[in-house]
Amino acid sequence: MNPESRFELSDAERADVALLAEELTRTPPGLVDEREWLDRCRSLSCHLPARLQDRLRAFRHDPGRAGMLLIRNLPAAGSVPDTPREGDSVERRATLSASVLCAVSMELGEVVAYRNEKQGALVQNVVPVPGREDQQSNAGSVPLEMHTENAFHPHRPDYVGLLCVRSDHDRTAGLRVACVRAAMEHLDAGTRETLRRPLFTTEPPPSFERPDSGTKPHAVLTGDVEDPDIRIDFHATHATDPWGRQAMDALADAVRAVSEELVLDPADLVYVDNRVALHGRTAFTPRYDGEDRWLQRAFVHLDHRRSRAVRSLHGRVLS
Ligand SMILES: O=C(O)CCC(=O)C(=O)O
Ligand SMILES: [Fe+2]
Incomplete structure (x- = not known):
């Protein structure tokens, strides 16, 4: 993995984060929502180790060629309860993780969630x-197709945070990440031109309860021609004509060629x-x-104001 997309805390920094997180586990009312x-x-987050803050700021400024940041050696709980088994499980308690x-x-x-997904909880169990x-959701165990998170949604997250609480038994479950910046070289x-045209529609994922509906035709690539944003879910996005379908196939090949696999360790x-x-x-x-x-998963928005019309004043749950 490219070293620019990886950050490891020192043991002293991990101990500092542990103190801060332990204080949060004791903070009333002990519920993250x-x-x-x-x-x-939010106040305590200003006291995270300076080197970590520096790195997060740099990532926000420029997500790099990989479009991701792996942070290692964060504190982990001494004993972890049984992995939940029920569908749509969430973590409302302020546990260490x-x-x-x-x-x-x-x-x-800004940490946000969606009213129609996982009960609008800010921290969700994956x-x-x-x-x-067989489901194409994070509750499944067949390969999960590469996707932009909530690609159908006008206020999709800017970042998806995934914290490993426990690895799988066989250590075969790999989070896959592919950045359009690398994929562009294969298109x-x-x-590229076809992917910039509004030839694609996207449905909500299975984790969303109705009545959310699919999108109007949209482009897959937007913004700068050389360094575009990407919006596609290879399960939920459909081309409206054969040219679009062909372009999606070419993009799928490019994404496959550049995707990285991460078998995550706890913390x-x-x-x-x-x-x-994209991730899968x-x-x-x-x-x-x-x-x-x-x-455990959390979504982050960079501009809270932009979603104000679908959110209560101090709320973090988007309708
Ligand atoms: O299970 C994973 O590694 C990723 C699942 C996923 O796409 C998600 O939770 O958004
Ligand atoms: Fe996802």
């Missing part, structure tokens, strides 16, 4: 769910820049024995 707790979390995820995420921007093995001029935290990078996951075999793979 409550304003009082979030206000304290939820506190670490929120504090680092709040240093990056775990395999019995009976949903010819005609394909690894990855941020994917959802404007320029390889297949793995859940056992449903309490020791399955477990990530």
